[in-house]
Amino acid sequence: MPATVVVGAQWGDEGKGKIVDLLAQQSDVVCRYQGGPNAGHTIIVGDETWKLRQMPSGVVSGTTSVIGAGCVVDPQVFVDEVDLLIERGIDPAIVTLSGNAHLIMPWHVTIDQASERRLGNLQIGTTRRGIGPAYADKASRIGIRVQDVLDPKILRQKIEIALAEKNLWLERIYEVEGFDLEEVWARYAGFAERLAPFVGDVSLLVDRALRDGQRVLFEGAQATMLDLDHGTYPFVTSSNPVASGAATGIGIGPTRIDRVLGVSKAYVTRVGEGPFPSEIEGPDQERLRELGGEFGTVTGRNRRCGWLDLVALRYAVRVNGITSLALTKLDVLSAFAELPVCVRYRLRDGSETEHFPAHQSDFHRARPVWEVKAGWQQGLDGASTVADLPRAAREYVEFVASELEVPIELVGVGADRDRVLA
Ligand code: IMP
Numbered sequence: 001m002p003a004t005v006v007v008g009a010q011w012g013d014e015g016k017g018k019i020v021d022l023l024a025q026q027s028d029v030v031c032r033y034q035g036g037p038n039a040g041h042t043i044i045v046g047d048e049t050w051k052l053r054q055m056p057s058g059v060v061s062g063t064t065s066v067i068g069a070g071c072v073v074d075p076q077v078f079v080d081e082v083d084l085l086i087e088r089g090i091d092p093a094i095v096t097l098s099g100n101a102h103l104i105m106p107w108h109v110t111i112d113q114a115s116e117r118r119l120g121n122l123q124i125g126t127t128r129r130g131i132g133p134a135y136a137d138k139a140s141r142i143g144i145r146v147q148d149v150l151d152p153k154i155l156r157q158k159i160e161i162a163l164a165e166k167n168l169w170l171e172r173i174y175e176v177e178g179f180d181l182e183e184v185w186a187r188y189a190g191f192a193e194r195l196a197p198f199v200g201d202v203s204l205l206v207d208r209a210l211r212d213g214q215r216v217l218f219e220g221a222q223a224t225m226l227d228l229d230h231g232t233y234p235f236v237t238s239s240n241p242v243a244s245g246a247a248t249g250i251g252i253g254p255t256r257i258d259r260v261l262g263v264s265k266a267y268v269t270r271v272g273e274g275p276f277p278s279e280i281e282g283p284d285q286e287r288l289r290e291l292g293g294e295f296g297t298v299t300g301r302n303r304r305c306g307w308l309d310l311v312a313l314r315y316a317v318r319v320n321g322i323t324s325l326a327l328t329k330l331d332v333l334s335a336f337a338e339l340p341v342c343v344r345y346r347l348r349d350g351s352e353t354e355h356f357p358a359h360q361s362d363f364h365r366a367r368p369v370w371e372v373k374a375g376w377q378q379g380l381d382g383a384s385t386v387a388d389l390p391r392a393a394r395e396y397v398e399f400v401a402s403e404l405e406v407p408i409e410l411v412g413v414g415a416d417r418d419r420v421l422a
Helices: 016-024 057-061 075-087 106-122 131-140 146-150 152-173 181-189 192-198 202-211 245-250 284-292 310-320 330-335 360-365 391-404
Strands: 003-008 029-032 041-045 048-052 064-067 095-098 216-219 259-265 268-270 304-306 324-328 338-346 367-374 408-412
Touching: 003 016, 003 310, 016 041, 016 057, 016 216, 016 259, 016 324, 016 408, 029 057, 029 202, 029 245, 041 057, 048 057, 057 064, 057 216, 064 202, 075 095, 075 192, 095 192, 095 202, 106 131, 106 152, 146 152, 146 192, 152 181, 202 216, 202 245, 259 310, 284 304, 284 330, 310 338, 310 391, 324 391, 330 391, 330 408, 338 391, 367 391, 391 408
Parallel strands: 003 216, 003 259, 029 064, 029 216, 064 095, 259 324, 324 408
Antiparallel strands: 041 048, 268 304, 338 367
């Protein structure tokens, strides 16, 4: 099965980085197909912790890694991560960056921050890294792409066109200072030398790899419920993390994808605003946050915690075509005597459904219907195969698989790279 997409099945932070790192060791190419430095992938290898925002997690194992056209790139973050690779003894030549990816410009970050401030109570809770404004400019066709940096004249012209509009917005609507053309131009033209060696034809590279029978991994950032089209809009990111986004984001046909591995925590977390039916009420929320270390990699924010939501997961299986699941952080549940699982939603008319509501108002008012599973209340450190897990832990995993009708291929039982049971 040469082409596998790894996709977050919840609201992000499912531990995809670790799963990708594991699979990358048996892959020839790892691809990031959407998103930008809003992602925060934490990978622990021995006593070394990697926190990546822009690069595919494959770089940690030295695998050929590509950043596709569907991504937005903060050149400073990219260059910093190149330096990190060099510092840790990994040749950055393994990285190829699509010239068609869009650049995050300084005004994108300022607009992201100013727009969140202006929304007040209605804010989305973005990572404030300029992601939404960069994708908005891409759709409006006034974005600036990686390849533009390579030609100073084109770069200057594009910055000038963008600034003519952005400075008006910044000064008149958001009442913040605008940007100086010469300064921005000089700074971005300065990235040319650092970016140029990495710019390449990602679509062709991946096509060739697939034709040669190589194993290609497509790494989704963020997750299904944050998908611009299929997530909980407007509390979403501005790209398409769903598995089909891998085809458009890299530039291959959808028929090339063989397998979709969904990654889900054994419970749920969410950062940012928006409805969250299985969010825990009471002290267990704080307890789960502490036990799971549920604080954002990028922003350090507290993640909201909930019990596993099978309605949302069933939806993720559908919209991604998930063929198997990785269930991560099962060990975090070890402390609890009882484990509620949300098996259906109760809608405002009193009816119950196991399918994710298509209408936002139904979702906003949905209440969880729980089925309470027995906890195992012992550590999972001793388990080196699924068969070693305590009976209640095995039953929990089997319950999820049978409810979703999807095999669970991997189970995460600890932070380290090797604490994933097949
Ligand atoms: P943006 O992607 O910065 O525009 O943020 C939009 C929404 O996506 C917010 O709710 C963020 O908290 C969420 N988000 C973006 N990236 C991640 C991530 O890597 N993990 C979890 N949530 C994320």
